[in-house]
Amino acid sequence: MVNTITRRQQEIYDFLVENLDDFSHPPTLDELCMALGLSSKGSLHKQIQALIEAGLVEPMNNLRRGIRLTEHQQQEEDMLPMLGYIAAGRPIEVIEQQESIQVPESLRTSKPCYVLQIKGDSMIDEGIFDGDFIVVEKRSQARNGSIVVALVDNSEATLKRIEQKPGKVTLHPANSDFKPMHYKPDQVDIQGVLVGQMRRYH
Amino acid sequence: MVNTITRRQQEIYDFLVENLDDFSHPPTLDELCMALGLSSKGSLHKQIQALIEAGLVEPMNNLRRGIRLTEHQQQEEDMLPMLGYIAAGRPIEVIEQQESIQVPESLRTSKPCYVLQIKGDSMIDEGIFDGDFIVVEKRSQARNGSIVVALVDNSEATLKRIEQKPGKVTLHPANSDFKPMHYKPDQVDIQGVLVGQMRRYH
DNA sequence: GCCTCCAGTTCTATTCAGGTTCTATATTAG
């Protein structure tokens, strides 16, 4: 059942995923040809057919209602991978089998993001509690003042406000019980920037 | 069972959604034909029939009362109404034109919910900050210990942890600068129970 | 009760546009 698709077919599929919203209605083969810069709908038809067999596009059994993606594909739109747990002072605890979690668009950025769950109270002064979910944009740099997921000395992960100066990196914990920590730049590996947070009460 | 709709049918439906208000009464087939530039109500009837089967238009079983849409709001499955702002000590500030906001299923309950945005720092010790969005389940009762949206003396709304005893209601603010307040049961009107919270950092 | 009107329904025929099939040619990979 799992039919491999060619590179070109992948390209076309990616195009569909990205641009399907631009069409007011599901596009016809001709319209898609136009959009893709092709001039033969016959060729495109063959590609689409392959995508249908791969289960990525809804089959149109002699019906004329335009090209549509399969239901399965479009509802994963607002899911992000839930990678694991972060507890101050320990490495990120990765979940063996990766889960997904629904994240509203407003809590993420257009860049790749992932979700971690908080263990412990190290960020309590920032209003980030034990059990909260945080949305992190995958990046290796950050602006001063951002809250980052940082891996220190390749061994312990923390969620802290960062302050970078030439030759010196300071991580400010948001719990007044702890003091800011100073490091050399090569000790600190930024793994992402905090962009959202969610908590459930029930 | 889910009947796929044809392109033209989608067009007609879109037209209905957009222009139905322009008619003083639900339009007849003939009127709609006129508006759509068609000259055969027979053809239009067939399209409408398809929309009825798709559940988008109310069936009219041999009655003559014009075309009506079904109250079918299911397309915005994970949207909740954003009603307004809540600031401790003032009534809820209602937004004039109601907006919607996307809320993950995990942050809401199966009961009716709505969203408010926090103004001020009255819940800061609970990790609920100025600007945060809270998800509230619409209820008029709550269990002790829940955080509720309560309207006190019909004039000021607050987000507080509730403790109900016979003849006495205590609201515990989560900011240590303030003291718990005691009321008579008929002074406090519960408007909902906190079930989720979201914050954005970018 | 009967009649008329008219919105809604049913039917058929016709046209048309969107999907399908095919062949030929170009391009790329192995």
Add this chain to the structure above:
DNA sequence: CTAATATAGAACCTGAATAGAACTGGAGGC
């Protein structure tokens, strides 16, 4: 080279959309 993949282009097939006419049945008037 050969094989696999892409593209162009034409021919074709058929469901969808339309027009038009005829039928149905409920509402209202008499």
